[in-house]
Amino acid sequence: MVVIGAGALGLSTALHCALARRSVVVVERFSAGSQASGRAAGLFKSVQADELRTWLARRSIVKALTFADWAGVPLEVARSGSFLIARTAQHRNYLLRELEQSARWGADVCEAGPAQLAGELGYYRAAGEEFALWCPEDVYIEEPLSLVRAYLDACRLHGTVVLENEPVTGITRMYGRVAGVETTERSITAPVVVDAAGGWVRQVAELAGARVPLAPVRHQLLITAPTPEVDPADPITRVVDAAVYLRPARGGLMVGGFEADPLPVDPRARAASFSTDDVLLNLGVLEVLAARIAAEVPVAASAPVAEHRGGLFTMSPDGRFVAGPVPDLPGLWVASGCNGSGFSSSPAIGEALAAWITSGEAPAGMETLAPGRFGALPDAVLVAHGMWQYAHYYDPVSSGAEAATPAGASGPD
Numbered sequence: 487m488v489v490i491g492a493g494a495l496g497l498s499t500a501l502h503c504a505l506a507r508r509s510v511v512v513v514e515r516f517s518a519g520s521q522a523s524g525r526a527a528g529l530f531k532s533v534q535a536d537e538l539r540t541w542l543a544r545r546s547i548v549k550a551l552t553f554a555d556w557a558g559v560p561l562e563v564a565r566s567g568s569f570l571i572a573r574t575a576q577h578r579n580y581l582l583r584e585l586e587q588s589a590r591w592g593a594d595v596c597e598a599g600p601a602q603l604a605g606e607l608g609y610y611r612a613a614g615e616e617f618a619l620w621c622p623e624d625v626y627i628e629e630p631l632s633l634v635r636a637y638l639d640a641c642r643l644h645g646t647v648v649l650e651n652e653p654v655t656g657i658t659r660m661y662g663r664v665a666g667v668e669t670t671e672r673s674i675t676a677p678v679v680v681d682a683a684g685g686w687v688r689q690v691a692e693l694a695g696a697r698v699p700l701a702p703v704r705h706q707l708l709i710t711a712p713t714p715e716v717d718p719a720d721p722i723t724r725v726v727d728a729a730v731y732l733r734p735a736r737g738g739l740m741v742g743g744f745e746a747d748p749l750p751v752d753p754r755a756r757a758a759s760f761s762t763d764d765v766l767l768n769l770g771v772l773e774v775l776a777a778r779i780a781a782e783v784p785v786a787a788s789a790p791v792a793e794h795r796g797g798l799f800t801m802s803p804d805g806r807f808v809a810g811p812v813p814d815l816p817g818l819w820v821a822s823g824c825n826g827s828g829f830s831s832s833p834a835i836g837e838a839l840a841a842w843i844t845s846g847e848a849p850a851g852m853e854t855l856a857p858g859r860f861g862a863l864p865d866a867v868l869v870a871h872g873m874w875q876y877a878h879y880y881d882p883v884s885s886g887a888e889a890a891t892p893a894g895a896s897g898p899d
């Protein structure tokens with residue numbers, strides 16, 4: 487089989503197929519992990535908006551922590567835990583709902599009092615009135631490329647061939663099904679092809695005449711210069727009313743978040759050479775987000791910026807992964823629809839997709855993530871729904887936008 491794209495989702499799918507003794511070739515247009523996966527914040531989050539995603543997220547945390555045991559390659563993971571914080575009554579109610587449903591779905595999450603916040607979260611000056619949840623299962627990976635490298639090493643250890651700097655230029659069909667791929671260097675015959683091309687997933691599917699319903703949207707974060715105000719052992723924090731996430735990073739603080747009016751990006755409309763480096767970054771967006779928490783986390787707004795990076799989320803109309811067989815073209819599969827969680831859910835998504843590909847049976851619930859679930863949505867609708875999902879990443883109900891919620895949409899990550 488061939489996997490197109492050596493990001494977290496493609497490599498995990500390839501690795502799990504290799505572990506199931508499939509012969510796998512991964513073809514990557516640039517270098518492995520150089521696009522969205524290598525720029526991720528590295529956060530894993532056990533509290534999710536539905537039961538399947540909760541299961542996938544928690545399974546992924548376990549797989550990350552035990553990576554060496556099943557993949558044969560070490561992986562360093564920071565077992566930090568995380569706080570979810572709400573400073574408005576509306577968001578407090580939202581977190582109370584998440585507490586109830588996440589606990590029902592098996593996540594370890596509990597209410598955190600002001601003393602716990604003050605005692606365990608040095609970079610956050612609590613006003614004492616916020617409502618907080620503590621999620622001890624949550625972890626992060628300090629440098630996202632370390633997960634990519636671990637996948638790469640494990641793939642090679644288990645016999646997978648990874649071809650880098652070699653774009654796929656065609657997907658061949660024979661007798662109504664997929665027959666392989668053409669790259670700039672060679673033809674590869676394969677009965678199964680997985681489109682894991684991240685922000686390029688639609689144009690890769692179009693090489694086979696197929697349509698995958700996803701809309702790439704820009705996402706950005708910054709890392710401040712090292713500062714004594716941040717203890718590297720501190721946990722992750724998500725201030726949900728501000729749509730901001732924070733964690734210690736390289737001796738400073740990582741600050742990322744979700745603007746209300748995000749920037750959609752369509753690589754199909756850009757030059758053929760378009761890469762993540764061509765995504766226009768705007769530090770002003772992060773400054774606005776940091777200003778929302780300036781009273782509690784002054785360092786987020788005041789410390790010098792050591793790194794500003796960004797890339798593309800592939801947003802789906804309902805905010806859920808898009809993973810499974812492409813309708814009407816046997817042999818073509820998709821591993822995408824990250825909606826901002828593709829890095830952290832990649833261990834379990836790759837595992838589940840590999841089981842589906844190799845057995846022909848969808849693991850429980852996975853059929854609900856199949857790409858055919860949306861029917862034929864016009865591009866403009868797809869983009870509008872993707873932007874909505876992005877803008878409401880942490881608060882799908884607080885803005886009074888329920889009426890605009892795409893049909894069937896679920897909550898945020």
Ligand SMILES: Cc1cc2nc3c(=O)[nH]c(=O)nc-3n(C[C@H](O)[C@H](O)[C@H](O)COP(=O)(O)OP(=O)(O)OC[C@H]3O[C@@H](n4cnc5c(N)ncnc54)[C@H](O)[C@@H]3O)c2cc1C
Pocket residue numbers: 490491492493494495496497513514515516517518519520521522523524525526527528529530652653654655682683684685686690705706707795796797798799821822824825826827828829830831
């Ligand atoms: C700033 C930022 C922060 C993020 N933070 C988090 C986080 O904390 N937690 C989390 O879970 N997620 C996070 N994400 C999202 C996460 O990065 C993505 O969900 C994940 O990396 C998607 O993986 P992927 O394999 O689908 O995409 P990618 O990593 O983009 O991989 C796709 C690959 O396909 C290749 N490709 C494209 N076209 C072709 C072709 N024709 N031939 C061959 N190869 C091709 C590309 O070059 C690329 O390397 C973040 C994203 C960004 C941008």
